[in-house]
Amino acid sequence: MSFINYSSREINCKLVYYGPxxxxxxxxxxxxxxxxxxxxxxxxxxxxxxxxxxxxxxxLPLSLGEIRGFKxxxxxxxxxxxxxxxxxxxxxxxxxxxxxxxxxxxxxxxxANIESLDNLRIxxxxxxxxxxxxxxxxxxxxxxxxxxVPVNILSRECxxxxxxxxxxxxxxxxxxxxxxxxxAKQVLAELRKGT
Amino acid sequence: xxxxxxxxxxxxxxxxEKIASKLHRDSRSKTILLVDKNGQLIASAGEVSHLDTxxxxxxxxxxVAATGGIAKLxxxxxxxxxxxxxxGISIHLTLVGRRxxxxxxxxxxxxxxxxxxRVRKASAELAKIFEELALKAASTPMPSVFxxxxxxxxxxxxxD
Ligand SMILES: Nc1nc2c(ncn2[C@@H]2O[C@H](COP(=O)(O)OP(=O)(O)OP(=O)(O)O)[C@@H](O)[C@H]2O)c(=O)[nH]1
Ligand SMILES: [Mg+2]
Numbered sequence: 001m002s003f004i005n006y007s008s009r010e011i012n013c014k015l016v017y018y019g020p021x022x023x024x025x026x027x028x029x030x031x032x033x034x035x036x037x038x039x040x041x042x043x044x045x046x047x048x049x050x051x052x053x054x055x056x057x058x059x060l061p062l063s064l065g066e067i068r069g070f071k072x073x074x075x076x077x078x079x080x081x082x083x084x085x086x087x088x089x090x091x092x093x094x095x096x097x098x099x100x101x102x103x104x105x106x107x108x109x110x111x112a113n114i115e116s117l118d119n120l121r122i123x124x125x126x127x128x129x130x131x132x133x134x135x136x137x138x139x140x141x142x143x144x145x146x147x148x149v150p151v152n153i154l155s156r157e158c159x160x161x162x163x164x165x166x167x168x169x170x171x172x173x174x175x176x177x178x179x180x181x182x183x184a185k186q187v188l189a190e191l192r193k194g195t
Numbered sequence: 196x197x198x199x200x201x202x203x204x205x206x207x208x209x210x211x212e213k214i215a216s217k218l219h220r221d222s223r224s225k226t227i228l229l230v231d232k233n234g235q236l237i238a239s240a241g242e243v244s245h246l247d248t249x250x251x252x253x254x255x256x257x258x259v260a261a262t263g264g265i266a267k268l269x270x271x272x273x274x275x276x277x278x279x280x281x282x283g284i285s286i287h288l289t290l291v292g293r294r295x296x297x298x299x300x301x302x303x304x305x306x307x308x309x310x311x312x313r314v315r316k317a318s319a320e321l322a323k324i325f326e327e328l329a330l331k332a333a334s335t336p337m338p339s340v341f342x343x344x345x346x347x348x349x350x351x352x353x354x355d
Contacts (some may be wrong), residue, residue: 003201003235007208012235042249047257056261059234059253064352067344072352075234075253087268091260095233177353185349192344 002097002191010071013187014095015180018120019102020112021053021081024141027170028102029060029076032180035173036062054080057092067188074184081116090123098135098187099124100179102170103158105140105148113158135186138165139179144172201231201294202332207324208238214320215240222313224301225284229321230255231295241300251298259288259296278307289314292322294329 003012017025026046033044042061049055058078063071079089101120103113121131140154151167159165164182168175215227219240226241228248234256236248259277266274277288287299287310297318299310 003203003231003233003237005203005208005237007203007205014233043247045250045253056257059250059257061249061253067348067352068341073235087264088261091257091264094260181350181353184352185346188344188349192341 002187004070004191008071009069010073011067011188011191012073012075013097013184014075014077015098015100015183015187016092016096017076017078017100017102018089018093018116019081019141020104020109020116021083023081023102023104023109023113023116024168024170025078025081025102026052026054026058028100028139028141028168028176028179029058029078031170031173031176032062032076033060035177040064053082054078055085056080056088064184072188074187076180083115086119086123089119090126093123093127093129096124096127096129096134097190098137098183099131100183101136101138101158102141102168103138103154105142105154106145107147107149110149110157113154117158132161135183135190136163137179137183137186138163139168139170139175140165141168141170141175143167143174144169200332201233201235202328202335203237204328204331207328207331210324211238211321212240214317214324218297218299218313218317222299222301222310223305224299224310225304226298226300228252228255228298228300229291229295230298232256232259232293237295255288255296255298259290280307287311287314289318291318292325294325295321297321 017028019025040063045059047056060076063073077092079092124131138159140151166175166179170176215229215238219227226243228239229237230252231237234253236252239248262274275290279286284300284302289297291297299314301310
């Protein structure tokens with residue numbers, strides 16, 4: 001959950017990028033890191049295997065400026081998407097304020113997307129969260145690939161509740177900031193509600 | 196919610212900083228960090244200017260989360276402390292009131308025994324403050340600054 005410090009006038013929020021292995025979670029954070037001005041970001045930490053697969057998490061701290069005199073900081077995390085890292089995924093979800101589900105648009109990854117979504121829901125439930133009640137957006141990534149499934153079909157299969165969804169090509173950055181903004185907006189709106 | 200929002204007020208922040216400074220002095224350590232279990236830095240004392248405290252906080256929290264996961268698997272309640280010894284600098288981690296992690300970085304100027312002794316007292320004091328904070332946050336409504344956040348405010352954050 002977010003950390004509000006009235007003493008230093010800061011709001012800290014934790015956003016988690018979730019999704020199947022190789023869907024492009026780490027690529028999202030790398031693009032955000034590369035395109036953010038130096039004074040607004042901290043170091044990006046990647047705990048990865050030798051083959052660049054996420055082993056525990058990626059971490060990117062952003063401080064985006066002030067809202068009503070409060071510094072807003074977002075801590076972005078990715079989970080490891082490979083199925084057998086489930087224990088680690090659960091740990092990263094602790095204290096989450098908002099989730100971005102990154103789906104791999106390729107036809108052969110449809111099953112992996114659905115499995116990962118089910119896994120997200122279960123792991124959130126274990127922590128006492130309900131995916132339908134927390135800030136949540138979806139990104140259809142890898143739209144550049146020829147075997148990408150049409151968005152209306154992805155939407156039907158993976159977004160039955162109609163949360164905000166964005167097409168993206170994370171390697172070139174298309175849709176990456178739109179996705180992040182939409183999620184950050186929902187998280188801040190949640191604060192306004194007074195959770 | 197299992198993990199309620201952490202809210203910090205001026206009064207408690209000052210008390211926490213005082214305890215951290217005292218611990219820094221009494222343990223003769225280099226640096227004290229108090230980190231929220233979710234990886235956000237709450238307070239620090241001692242030498243911090245050369246440290247990337249944001250990265251450190253996130254890694255410390257990840258580390259404690261991982262050992263917590265291991266504890267669960269072997270049906271141990273929760274490891275309350277960790278110690279990593281380096282050639283120059285050693286690090287002592289202690290869970291405080293299940294909510295925060297007290298981090299002490301120290302070198303040859305002191306001993307692990309002294310650090311452990313001082314940490315015990317400080318963490319008991321800190322745990323009490325966190326309990327009070329939780330009660331206070333539950334009974335105090337959020338100030339209106341958050342009611343006034345507009346969509347435009349949020350949009351402005353992203354316009355460089
Ligand atoms: N063509 C294409 N490739 C992409 C896109 N986004 C990511 N990739 C590639 O997909 C591969 C995996 O990307 P990562 O970001 O490492 O995937 P991940 O989701 O972090 O994977 P795990 O860490 O295993 O969970 C890399 O080779 C990326 O370059 C995209 O939009 N289009
Ligand atoms: Mg990754």
